[in-house]
Amino acid sequence: MQAVDAKALPALQTVELSSFHKRLRIWGEKIIEALILICGLSAIILVLGIFIFVFKEAWPFLLSRFSWREFLTSPEWYPDSATKVRYGALALFAGTASITIGSMVVALPVGLGTAIYISEFCSPRFKEIAKIVIEILAAIPSVVWGFVAIMILNPLIIKLFDVPIGLNILNASVILALMAIPVIVSIGEDALRAVPDAYREAAEALGATRLETTFRVVVPAAKNGLFAALLLGMGRAIGETMAVLMATGHSIHMPTSVFDSVRTLTATIAAELGEAPKGGEHYQALFTIGLFLFAISFIVNLTADFMVRGFRRKI
Amino acid sequence: MHWDKTLRRSTVIFSIAMICVFLACTKKQGARTIIQNKGSDTLVNVAQAWAERYHQVNQKVSIAVTGGGSGIGIAALINGTVDIANASRSIKPEEAQKAKQNTGKDAVLHVVALDAIAVIVSKDNPIKDISIEELQCIWGEGGACSKWSDVRNINVPGCANNEIVRVSRQSNSGTYQYFREAILGERRDFKLGSRDMHGSKDVVDLVEKTVCAISYTGMGYLSPNVRALCISKKRGQPCVEPTPQTALNRTYPIARELYMYTLGEPTGEIKAYLDWVRAPEGQKIVNELGYVSIAPPPKAE
Numbered sequence: 099m100q101a102v103d104a105k106a107l108p109a110l111q112t113v114e115l116s117s118f119h120k121r122l123r124i125w126g127e128k129i130i131e132a133l134i135l136i137c138g139l140s141a142i143i144l145v146l147g148i149f150i151f152v153f154k155e156a157w158p159f160l161l162s163r164f165s166w167r168e169f170l171t172s173p174e175w176y177p178d179s180a181t182k183v184r185y186g187a188l189a190l191f192a193g194t195a196s197i198t199i200g201s202m203v204v205a206l207p208v209g210l211g212t213a214i215y216i217s218e219f220c221s222p223r224f225k226e227i228a229k230i231v232i233e234i235l236a237a238i239p240s241v242v243w244g245f246v247a248i249m250i251l252n253p254l255i256i257k258l259f260d261v262p263i264g265l266n267i268l269n270a271s272v273i274l275a276l277m278a279i280p281v282i283v284s285i286g287e288d289a290l291r292a293v294p295d296a297y298r299e300a301a302e303a304l305g306a307t308r309l310e311t312t313f314r315v316v317v318p319a320a321k322n323g324l325f326a327a328l329l330l331g332m333g334r335a336i337g338e339t340m341a342v343l344m345a346t347g348h349s350i351h352m353p354t355s356v357f358d359s360v361r362t363l364t365a366t367i368a369a370e371l372g373e374a375p376k377g378g379e380h381y382q383a384l385f386t387i388g389l390f391l392f393a394i395s396f397i398v399n400l401t402a403d404f405m406v407r408g409f410r411r412k413i
Numbered sequence: 414m415h416w417d418k419t420l421r422r423s424t425v426i427f428s429i430a431m432i433c434v435f436l437a438c439t440k441k442q443g444a445r446t447i448i449q450n451k452g453s454d455t456l457v458n459v460a461q462a463w464a465e466r467y468h469q470v471n472q473k474v475s476i477a478v479t480g481g482g483s484g485i486g487i488a489a490l491i492n493g494t495v496d497i498a499n500a501s502r503s504i505k506p507e508e509a510q511k512a513k514q515n516t517g518k519d520a521v522l523h524v525v526a527l528d529a530i531a532v533i534v535s536k537d538n539p540i541k542d543i544s545i546e547e548l549q550c551i552w553g554e555g556g557a558c559s560k561w562s563d564v565r566n567i568n569v570p571g572c573a574n575n576e577i578v579r580v581s582r583q584s585n586s587g588t589y590q591y592f593r594e595a596i597l598g599e600r601r602d603f604k605l606g607s608r609d610m611h612g613s614k615d616v617v618d619l620v621e622k623t624v625c626a627i628s629y630t631g632m633g634y635l636s637p638n639v640r641a642l643c644i645s646k647k648r649g650q651p652c653v654e655p656t657p658q659t660a661l662n663r664t665y666p667i668a669r670e671l672y673m674y675t676l677g678e679p680t681g682e683i684k685a686y687l688d689w690v691r692a693p694e695g696q697k698i699v700n701e702l703g704y705v706s707i708a709p710p711p712k713a714e
Binding site: 173174175176177178179180181189248249252253256260261262263264265343344347348349350351359361369370372375376 | 481482484485488511572573574576578583584585593597599600601602605606607608609610611615618619622623624625626
């Protein structure tokens with residue numbers, strides 16, 4: 099194109115030049131459109147590809163060794179047993195569920211409270227500082243959170259609650275909540291900010307106090323967005339691996355209290371995939387866990403998506 | 414037009430220059446040997462130290478060391494992606510067969526060091542010695558010991574419910590597999606519910622911070638804040654402390670050999686490296702890091 103440009107330029111008239119430029123622009127636009135299309139499709143292809151890959155690896159296990167009854171009702175996960183190999187994932191599901199619920203119980207009030215405070219109450223200068231600090235919180239690597247869990251929270255929980263070990267549901271819930279809070283705050287704050295000021299002005303014109311305006315008008319108006327923020331935070335909690343591997347105690351155990359150690363689906367895959375010979379039964383069983391995990395996060399994200407869509411339509 | 418030409422000419426010159434530089438680099442690279450070394454976490458510190466020291470001895474060879482666990486090292490050997498696999502357990506028959514299938518060569522074993530697995534508790538735990546029987550009761554599937562009072566008539570101060578907190582390793586660890594075999598034999602599993610840590614360092618850190626805990630780790634990872642127990646075969650019999658001497662003369666019951674595996678008999682630089690590792694110079698490093706050197710002359714299998 100450059101060569102054509104250099105040779106053709108002196109001979110061309112201004113009118114022709116402009117038509118050449120026009121053509122160039124149309125072509126350029128088409129190329130860019132195609133590139134963007136490829137980018138957009140790549141995400142879809144990638145997700146589909148990952149799903150097919152996980153499914154393909156898990157498929158032989160699903161056909162042969164897998165039984166719904168053992169997988170979903172037995173807590174005995176003995177993939178490398180010396181005597182009898184067992185693949186009961188109930189304790190792993192219970193572990194993932196318990197720390198997800200636990201972390202949401204911690205993250206819900208703190209995350210939403212922070213979002214509401216930043217969006218409705220605090221001064222603009224503090225708002226800037228708080229947002230930066232929260233973003234830093236989001237950038238801490240998960241293995242660092244794992245060390246915090248072992249070295250700081252573990253002895254603290256032993257001392258405070260007089261329990262045998264501090265690596266348990268409580269510990270993991272706190273760590274995961276700290277990891278989910280930045281997500282909840284930044285999306286929740288967006289949702290609150292999307293509520294038009296006219297709502298606030300109308301409420302204040304009717305004599306509502308700041309608190310009443312916030313909790314009776316703004317928060318209800320943004321509730322779909324806040325819910326979506328919560329679900330995305332939850333997605334982070336379900337999918338997290340390294341930090342929970344260290345904070346939960348990684349122990350196969352049906353939890354009965356928040357002071358019990360558990361083991362999650364993700365941490366099991368992370369810890370065991372390296373040893374499992376490729377294509378073996380253990381390897382396929384881990385991919386089956388991956389399949390279930392995929393389904394869970396798919397449902398969570400889909401729900402979040404519907405919520406956000408509802409919230410956009412409303413405003 | 415003039416600009417165009419200069420540009421083109423300079424591009425050509427630049428590319429030629431780059432190709433020359435590239436060729437020069439690859440030539441230099443060619444003279445250097447890189448040995449890929451991967452596997453056991455127990456051996457990774459020693460392997461790293463060997464690699465660093467050996468690079469000073471022989472500048473032409475550099476050794477890339479990665480950990481991950483014996484299983485990972487052996488898997489890499491089977492795939493032919495490493496030159497030397499570190500392992501704290503011997504290769505399983507099916508793994509050896511797979512290696513032969515994949516690469517056409519046998520996995521060859523070299524004993525490079527000895528290690529004693531210490532059973533560790535918090536230093537605030539009053540227990541001083543423990544028998545293999547008692548360890549079976551604590552660790553084995555179906556074993557009845559869940560409180561410290563089930564093992565001995567002791568109360569561990571600061572430990573809620575006097576509960577025994579079992580801290581273990583993830584199952585691709587050679588230490589995990591060797592401990593299971595040494596304590597429970599080949600036909601028994603660990604009791605579920607242990608807290609499985611992802612490295613020897615995490616195990617020691619956790620035991621330091623947890624009064625109720627009991628765990629096991631290679632001697633090289635011991636710290637002053639944990640106590641290594643004296644081990645007897647049966648309760649009441651005299652116990653043996655985990656020390657280099659007891660590991661070497663095989664009176665300590667949970668001691669093992671640490672291995673390096675190669676595909677086929679090693680030759681050239683790899684052979685030179687393995688010879689150096691097993692020579693007094695390499696074995697000195699083993700002792701420095703808290704493991705036990707193999708008795709001279711090196712035992713070969």
